[in-house]
Amino acid sequence: SAVISQKPSRDICQRGTSLTIQCQVDSQVTMMFWYRQQPGQSLTLIATANQGSEATYESGFVIDKFPISRPNLTFSTLTVSNMSPEDSSIYLCSVVGLQNSYEQYFGPGTRLTVT
Amino acid sequence: AQKITQTQPGMFVQEKEAVTLDCTYDTSDQSYGLFWYKQPSSGEMIFLIYQGSYDEQNATEGRYSLNFQKARKSANLVISASQLGDSAMYFCAMSRSRDYKLSFGAGTTVTVRA
Numbered sequence: 270s271a272v273i274s275q276k277p278s279r280d281i282c283q284r285g286t287s288l289t290i291q292c293q294v295d296s297q298v299t300m301m302f303w304y305r306q307q308p309g310q311s312l313t314l315i316a317t318a319n320q321g322s323e324a325t326y327e328s329g330f331v332i333d334k335f336p337i338s339r340p341n342l343t344f345s346t347l348t349v350s351n352m353s354p355e356d357s358s359i360y361l362c363s364v365v366g367l368q369n370s371y372e373q374y375f376g377p378g379t380r381l382t383v384t
Numbered sequence: 385a386q387k388i389t390q391t392q393p394g395m396f397v398q399e400k401e402a403v404t405l406d407c408t409y410d411t412s413d414q415s416y417g418l419f420w421y422k423q424p425s426s427g428e429m430i431f432l433i434y435q436g437s438y439d440e441q442n443a444t445e446g447r448y449s450l451n452f453q454k455a456r457k458s459a460n461l462v463i464s465a466s467q468l469g470d471s472a473m474y475f476c477a478m479s480r481s482r483d484y485k486l487s488f489g490a491g492t493t494v495t496v497r498a
Contacts, residue, residue, distance in 0.1 A: 375429035
């Protein structure tokens, strides 16, 4: 089965700084997404990472705060910009299209703490 | 808009017994997918099982089965022969077939007792 990796797995950052999270899949996938899970909460979709074009953001999320890149069918990055303690969350990438299925699989997540 | 409801915040189950986690959903789409994920304390989201809205048979994956009742808009997860390692948070989710975006329920914490 395909492997999805995320870097870093966790980080502690100071407010006002930015962090870029990488998501790598070892095979080509149709769709890639980024989700956020705030402490004690469920998952919320941030955006769809579109290959070769600008990401599609959900309501409440903007490109200036969460710029996303997807240069090819196996890789994407999410940047959390100008961080505040409210950005402390687990950030997860997910993929659809492994082995031509509709199933959606998640990366291991990046646990971010902003101080 | 899609809505997923999990009404059980937490459940206790005895080892080796079965447990049913409830999930109801609301959507106007005709084509959609239903998912269950397990999230242990490590934070990773582990895919358990998938059911397409047009699938006539209930999905099964090992000890996991999805009790899909389309008319009632419910997609309950049944875990048979519970193990201590099943202790985790479980999320029900739904995707729209046209864009695969997932909407999640609030989750149910399962604690398996020895």
